Amino acid sequence: MLDGGDDAAVPNGHAIDAGRTPAGAAPLLALSGIAKEFPGVRALAGVDFNLRRGExxxxxxxxxxxxxTLMKIIGGVHAPSAGRLLYKGVERRFASPLEAEAAGIAMIHQELNLVAHLSVAENIFLGREPRRGFLVDRHALRAGAQACLDRLGAAIDPDAPVRGLSMAQRQLVEIAKALSLEAELLIMDEPTSSLTEQEAQSLFRVIRDLKAAGVGIVYISHRLDEMREIVDRVTVLRDGRHVATDALAATTIDQIVARMVGRALDEKFPERTSVPTGDVILEAAGLTRAGAFRDVSFALRRGEILGFAGLMGAGRTEVARAVFGADPLESGTLAIEGRRLSIRDPRDAIAAGIAYLSEDRKAQGLAVTMPxxxxxxxxxxxxxxxRLGLIDAARHAAAAQDYxxxxxxxxxxxxQPVRLLSGGNQQKIIIGKWLFRDAKVMLFDKPTRGIDVGAKLAIYTIMDRLAARGIGVVLISSELPEILGMTDRVAVFHRGRLVRILDTARTDQEEIMHYASGFGGREG
Amino acid sequence: MPAGLTPPVAAARSRLSDRQKDLIQTFAALGSLVALVAAFSLTSPAFLSLGNGMSIGLQVTSIALLGIGATVVIVAGGIDLSVGSVLALAGVVAALCVKELGLAVPLAMLAGIGVGGVCGLVNGLVVTRLKLPPFIATLGMMLIARGLALQITGARAVSGLGESFGELGNGALLRLVRVGDDGFPEVLFPGIPYPVLLMAGLALAVAFLLRRSVIGRHVYAVGSNAEAARLSGVAVDRVVTLTYVLSGLLAGLTGCVLMSRLVTAQPNEGVMYELDAIASAVIGGTSLAGGVGTISGTVIGAFVIGILRNGLNMNGVSAFTQQIVIGLVILLTVWIDQLRNRR
Structure with missing residues (x-):
């Protein structure tokens, strides 16, 4: 569904003006001495940054x-406390995102900013609807949206309401929206964090097109491995200060990571200490729900980390949620430690010792206003x-402090209300919640999405320790290095079916992608 | 996103200010209460008398009792528009039980409170089982309960209930009366009215429940993020239903207290009281988005409304102007709360 590299090379719909000034001497954007203070927090201290056209x-x-914060200053969300911002050689101070947008600066947000009840096309052109008199020109709206989506190679219906889309699809809509602005400067904050490998590849193709057309792109990502594909220069920030700016060719990923954390990180994944024992802790047989997944069977062993790999929409999350009782199961059986379970509700699963850590932490994992x-x-x-249901304040505090x-x-x-903590710490709180519950099986749904390298390593280490304690772990991930680095076995999904279970030590990215793409499975 | 970029040093500072902010907000509400009292005592000498204090206490009781229920419902992410009607239905049921069935007053009042609880249960089931939005579910109940109250009384007040029916609303604890030399009784100390005692006791009990019990914690969790609560094993539907039942029971009790004070059951009593209840919760810092709110804040909010009404009355301000003032107070307090949260 995501092939067609040739199409993407042809700018269609809204052709980028080829006659735009080519990369000149003056940078597109130059920031000097930018500082930003929030009450009680110094977010930025004297940061310099520049961006050339086509870079x-x-x-x-x-x-x-x-x-x-730096991105929000460029995008007009925040005003800097100090420093100068030169855009196309002119000193500017954007009072609002609208002003920045009018100047040709578009931002793709990490937290998605879409209106759930409007259609994809309506979202893409929200506030800029093509008109015919008083009325929205629905035909032009749809055609314009379709063109943007085609450019991305995204198989999304422009008429579909956004509320029915997955996280990855929403991300693509957000990117299509930014493309539709025909911006000269694009800010991309973690654009690939919920995309599959293939979708990321089509995004990179679009980025290369934009580069060729002279658009400057500021790119933020925790996935350093993907930088090689597209990035020209790298600026590292630490604690609100500028650490270094280098051409990517002149530096290494290890160097960048070391600068980010202020020390050398030897490895991205911890040494696996756990050894799966023979006894099965969770056994699933013939799990089926029409339209989501069919005849999924697997056995998870004590101390094992079992990966769920596959493309977006392959049914991995759906299977995990059904095992946890969050969504219904139409047929199939589940057993924990040999005992058959009937799970109709998350409470049944929790009582049986199953925990599920959802992909969308804020929407499903945390009570964000609570401490x-x-x-x-x-x-x-x-x-x-x-026994009367009164919380013992001392025991409560001691338990929380312990975790x-x-x-x-x-x-x-x-x-502290959890909404004020970073993503990595929020993820640890969710893990802590299930550790405190003494879960025997933990289903991790993309646990490292959008969290930084140091926190990722911490989460991986925790997963390894959980497995070492005899907990069975399922790791759903769209990042193949993560699957290869952390799991004992990999269950590869394609279109709602578990196609093959591979031994991690004896497989590689190519083989997993092969099965995930639907080749060589029992059926296509 | 300031959340992501809170380095440890700054975070340590913001902990202090977070705590201070909570304090400031509590004291802001309290402070405005004190300011109101001070202002009204200056403008009208009779304001600061024991008798007036007593009547304010009585006036505030119904707002506060309903406000406690409203707070619990709103913290869990709902809203209850039916309490004004439910209190009328409960009051007339209690009165009819005495008059038509000859039930003893305490039993009749328990029946009234029970009717309130049943109305709440229906609200809860309509919200959780039929999945109707709380606004609609309780709007329906508001009309149904009012209609029932008018129907069963033929839209007439139920009177001639006997002195014992008035005991709950008019009696007081520790009332000291001396019969003077002239034979007229002289009130040494008016005592603490039963309704005020009820309000204080229930406010403490519900506050304790919310703060310290598992069910209270679940109420906050459901209001903060129902899906996260469900995925953590909280019986969300049961918690939500319970909040409406509590609100209904409190409305039933409020109905009995109000009718007892008049020793007459009025099917038209309590119109628009749900708005006072919601206003007291909101003035006290309860967030309509759910997950945030305290009983102490609501009680303060109820006193702010009660004292404003009483003080404006004593200064001869018309009822119309009072509405305008209270409307402005609601806008102002919620605006201040927004400012605090926006940072």
């Missing part, structure tokens, strides 16, 4: 390094309450 300039840094401690104990309040310490959760206090 992809990556900005790297851990969560909290100031990347997002750290309340989130940690939410799934097992009974353990810190009396904060054990998982290295960085929070100023147990009472």
């Amino acid at each position: 992809v300039h990556a900005v790297c840094g851990e969560n909290g390094a100031g990347k997002s 750290v401690d309340a989130n940690l104990t939410l799934a097992n309040l009974g353990a810190v309450a009396s 904060v310490d054990r998982l290295g959760i960085r929070t100023p206090s147990l009472r």
Whole structure:
């Protein structure tokens, strides 16, 4: 569905003006001495940054390094506390994102900014609808949207309401929206974080087109491996300061990572210490739900990390949610430690010792207005309450503190609302919640999406330790290096079917992609 | 996103200010209450008397009792528009139980409260089982309960209920009366009215429940993020239903108290009281988005409304102007709350 590299090379719909000034001497954008203070927080301190026409300039840094703030200053969301911003050689100060947009600066947000009840086409042209008199020109709207989507090679119906789309599809719509602005400067904040390998590849093709047309692109991503594909220069930020700017060709990923964290990181994945034992902890047989997945069978062993690999929409998340009772199962059986289970509700699954860590942390994993401690104990309040249902404040605090310490959760206090913590720390809180519940099986759905390198390593280490304690772990991931680096076996999904289970030590990216793409499976 | 870029040092500072902010907000509500009291005592000498304090306490009782229910419902992410009608239905049921069935007053009132609970249960089931939005579900109940109250009474007030029916609304604890030399009774201390005691006791109990119990924690979790709560094993539907039942029971109790004070059951009592209840919760810092709110805030909010009404009355401000003022107060307090959250 995502082939057709030839199509993407032809700018259709809204051709980029080929006569635009080619890369000149003056940079498209030059920032000098940019500082930004929020009450009590210095987010940026004297950062210099410039972007040439036709260049992809990556900005790297851990969560909290100031990347997002810098982007928001360029995009007109925040005004800098100090410093100068020159755009096309003229000093500018954008008062709002609209002003920046009018000047030709478009931003693709990491947190998606789409209106769920409107259609894809309506979202792409929101606020800029093509008109015929008073009325929206529905025909032009649809055609324009289709053209943007085609450019991305995205198989999404422009008339579909956004609320029915997956995270990855929404991300593509967000990118199509930015493309439709015909911007001269594009800011991309983690554009590939929920895309599959193939979708990411078509995005890179579009980026190369844009480069050729003289568009400058600021690119933020935690996936350093993908930079080789498109990035020209890299700027590293740490703690709100500028650390270095280099041509990508003149540096290495290891160097970049070392600069980001301020120390050398020897490895991206921890040494696996756990060894799967023979006994099966979770056994699934013939799991089926029409339209989502069919006849999925697997056995998860104690201490094992089993990967779920596949393309977007292959049914991996759906299977995990059904095992957890979050969505119904039409047929098939589940057994934990040999005991048959009937799971109709997440409460049944939790009682049986199954935990599910959802992909969308904020929407499904955390009570964001509640503090750290309340989130940690939410799934097992009974353990810190009396028989009458009164919470023992001392035991509650001690339990929460224990998991904060054990998982290295960085929070100023147990009472801090979780929405104020970074993505990595939020993920650790969700893990802590299930550790406190003594789960025997933990289903991780893309646990490292959108979190930084250091926090990723911490999450991987925790997963390894969980497995070492005899917990069976399922890791759903769209990043093949992660699958290869962390799992014992890989279950490859294609269109709702579990096509093949591979031994991780004896497979590689090509083989997994082969099965995930539908070749060599039992059927196409 | 300031969340992502909170380095440890700054975070340590913001912890203090977070706590301070909570304090400031609590004291802001309290402070405005004190300011109101001070202002009204200056403008009208009778304001700061024991008798007036007592009548404010009584006036505030119904707002606060309904406000407690509203707070729990709103914290769990819902809204209850039916309480004004439900209190009327509960009150007339209690009165009819006494008058038509000859039930003892305490039993009749329990029946009234029970009717309130049943209305709440229906609200809860309509929201959780039929999946109707709370606004619509309770709007329907608002009309149904009012209609029932008018129907069963023939739209007439139920009176001649006997002195014992008035005990709950008019009685007081520790009332000291001396019969003077002239034979007229002299009130030494008016006592603490039963409704005020009820309000204080229930406010403490529900506050304790919300703060310390598992079910209270679940109420906050459901309002903060229902899906996350469900995926954490919280019985979301049961929690939501329970909040409406509590709101209905409190409305039933409020109905009994109000009718008892008048010793007459009015099927038209309590019109628009649901808005006072919601307003008191909102003034007290409860977020209509769910997940945030406290009983102490709501009680303060109820007093702000009650004292504003009473004080404006004593200063001869018309009822129309009072509505305008209270409307402005609601806008102002919620705006301040937004400012605080926006940062």
